[in-house]
Amino acid sequence: MTSSADLDTLVQRLRAAGCVFAEEEADVLLASAGDGAELERMVADRLAGVPLEHVVGWASFAGSRVPVRPGVFVPRRRTEHLLAVAVGLTRPGELVVDLCCGSGAIALALHAAVPDLRLHASDLQPEAVACAADTLAGIAAVHAGDLFDALPADLRGRVDVVVANVPYVPTAAVPLLPRDAREHVAPMTVDGGADGLAVLRRVAAEATDWLAPGGRLLSEVAEDQVPPALALLEASGLRARVCEDEELDAHVVVGRSV
Numbered sequence: 001m002t003s004s005a006d007l008d009t010l011v012q013r014l015r016a017a018g019c020v021f022a023e024e025e026a027d028v029l030l031a032s033a034g035d036g037a038e039l040e041r042m043v044a045d046r047l048a049g050v051p052l053e054h055v056v057g058w059a060s061f062a063g064s065r066v067p068v069r070p071g072v073f074v075p076r077r078r079t080e081h082l083l084a085v086a087v088g089l090t091r092p093g094e095l096v097v098d099l100c101c102g103s104g105a106i107a108l109a110l111h112a113a114v115p116d117l118r119l120h121a122s123d124l125q126p127e128a129v130a131c132a133a134d135t136l137a138g139i140a141a142v143h144a145g146d147l148f149d150a151l152p153a154d155l156r157g158r159v160d161v162v163v164a165n166v167p168y169v170p171t172a173a174v175p176l177l178p179r180d181a182r183e184h185v186a187p188m189t190v191d192g193g194a195d196g197l198a199v200l201r202r203v204a205a206e207a208t209d210w211l212a213p214g215g216r217l218l219s220e221v222a223e224d225q226v227p228p229a230l231a232l233l234e235a236s237g238l239r240a241r242v243c244e245d246e247e248l249d250a251h252v253v254v255g256r257s258v
């Protein structure tokens with residue numbers, strides 16, 4: 001049982017350490033810790049700058065708790081727009097790949113939203129592959145490897161939807177990310193090369209080989225990356241458009257195989 005004085009003290013400690021949402025974080029920490037000793041360990045980690053989601057071992061995404069492990073990219077609220085676009089473009093029973101799956105948050109939410117999907121997920125980071133494999137057990141086949149190289153060869157030409165939340169932060173902007181997002185995940189989870197589009201460029205170049213006729217490739221980008229991202233999808237032979245969500249400040253490019 002935690003008194004309101006304990007709660008106030010915890011909120012003050014978190015606020016003093018620079019946590020903007022100190023009240024919400026205090027609630028999450030209190031609800032996650034099994035006892036006082038565990039709470040103190042969690043608070044110490046958080047005060048040392050470890051992301052809240054890594055401290056408690058889960059992130060909230062699309063209304064569910066998604067397990068996240070140290071080093072694994074924490075799914076963002078903004079990415080719920082990518083999920084919403086994917087749900088709108090995916091029919092029951094289709095073959096779907098969550099490429100660059102990280103924790104597996106997108107595949108998990110897609111499974112909950114669209115019935116009977118045949119799901120595959122893949123990532124290059126071993127920690128992400130292990131995390132997603134546990135979370136998606138019985139839901140998706142999880143593969144390790146570089147982009148499409150990770151997938152079973154017999155999926156080539158048969159995939160209905162590729163959802164690829166690839167790293168898209170330009171290399172020069174990585175040091176400007178908030179400390180949480182910079183120091184506790186591997187650079188490969190965020191660094192998208194010189195213009196931020198290097199990974200998407202590679203995905204688009206191979207996508208036409210893996211998509212079925214009429215298949216869709218979906219990827220989140222920053223607002224200023226929309227024109228070059230649409231151009232690179234078109235250059236790869238996909239028919240491209242953008243779906244925006246102003247409230248989430250989210251931009252998703254969609255390429256359709258013709």
Ligand SMILES: C[S@@+](CC[C@H](N)C(=O)[O-])C[C@H]1O[C@@H](n2cnc3c(N)ncnc32)[C@H](O)[C@@H]1O
Nearest residue numbers: 073075100101102123124125146147165167189
């Ligand atoms: C921005 S995170 C997105 C993770 C997850 N899809 C999400 O939305 O929370 C990008 C992911 O791409 C993975 N990644 C980076 N380069 C990759 C590559 N060449 N092949 C496969 N995965 C890669 C990273 O390990 C990371 O998990």
